[in-house]
Amino acid sequence: MNVAIVDYGVGNLYSLRCSFSAIGQNVCVTSDPDILRAADAVVLPGVGAFGDAIDALRKTELDKVVIEIAESGKPLLGICLGMQMLFDKSYEYGEHQGLGLIPGEVRSLKEVVNPETLVPHIGWNALHLTSGEDACKDGLGQSGGSLLAEVGEGAYVYFVHSFYATECAANTIAVADYDVPVTAAVQKDNVFGCQFHPEKSGKVGLQILTAFCNLIKEAESAC
């Protein structure tokens, strides 16, 4: 079983790669479409600005590969900006089209939090589990396994972001309270997203990555 992390030239993927190794998972960081297609599960990371990241993904034509993987039924996990790119569009410095894999859009936290609340939202915040009705209609997770299977209500994870996903309640599986409920984790069948950084969230983060890897078996038996 192999997990491939999409390398499209944005950000440092050292910690993310090491976190999969630490849970005993074979992992590679690659920009090779064939290796991504051959992987059992794929992770789409991301830091920085939405426009730059989605442009970099399209320039390398890896956007098409990511969409292809999502359609294949294999587990796909977007992290932080990688999660935001799964949605239809973002309003971060302009208006940008996303990958359209999960319905919803990305907007500035500043529009919704109290004026005195610090943005970016940086630090450890508690997850509150929700049950978006469209999260796993006919996809993974029906047999009880899900991305947050091992995570208890109120578990803390580490966030660093200024923009957040909205209009996506039907696919939201966890929120964090930051004046408003901030979308923390999403699912649409085999496509998952975490706004927080599991690779920086200690033991809870590693449990989430383990749960993601466990979905590979479920995906294989479903295919």
Add this chain to the structure above:
Amino acid sequence: MLAKRIIPCLDVKHGRVVKGTNFQGLQDVSSPVELARFYNEQGADELVFYDIIASFEERALFTDALTEVASSVFIPLTVGGGIKSVDDFERVLSCGADKVSVNSGALANPDLIDEAAKRYGDQCVVLSADIARVGDGFHVFSTGGRTDTGRDALQWISEGVSRGAGELVINSIDTDGVKGGFDLELLALVCDLVNVPVVASGGAGCAQDFVDLWERVPEVSAGLAASIFHFGEVSISDLKRLLASEGIPIRLI
């Protein structure tokens, strides 16, 4: 609501953690990796690694240690010590650091804050300031707190935040080493002044000092300490349980 953070600071010299430690169960008390794992298991919310020597020749020892820590400890890592250029940022970020702390390097060249914030984002740039009372006000000191720059500390902090520092570490020289508690007066002034997270440093002598910190200055985001954790006077897990019992939002593991 965000949890208040507890941050142990590890001083690294020749690739080894300096300051004696006496934790039971640690094979090698000066191994950065073993100590990082130990603190992580105790519930540290972040680790700060401070490169004591930071001479050109010895940097590889530091970055090797950092790389090894980042491969096995999955919480945010901040690095400081001898950061003078954007190249220094790149060097430690590529080894797995999440944030970089600047101090004397930013005093000598304030543009470093702007350049690093533009390239890596505000969240990556931590401005650390060593501050002491001089006359009626506060001055910022350079070179590890040894040299009075003559600059007004609050003005320097405001300038640093407007240049793009995404977090402040406020180290009070007056309370540092005294173990009589954090400098609550200074911290309250800083929290009123800026809208970025403020990390309190210098003066923690016992667990109650952290309770007093958040009862008196609840805006402070994190408490940083070195010796009380290293010498085992206060265990992070006990401290966090105490804080939680006092109603302070804390990540318990």
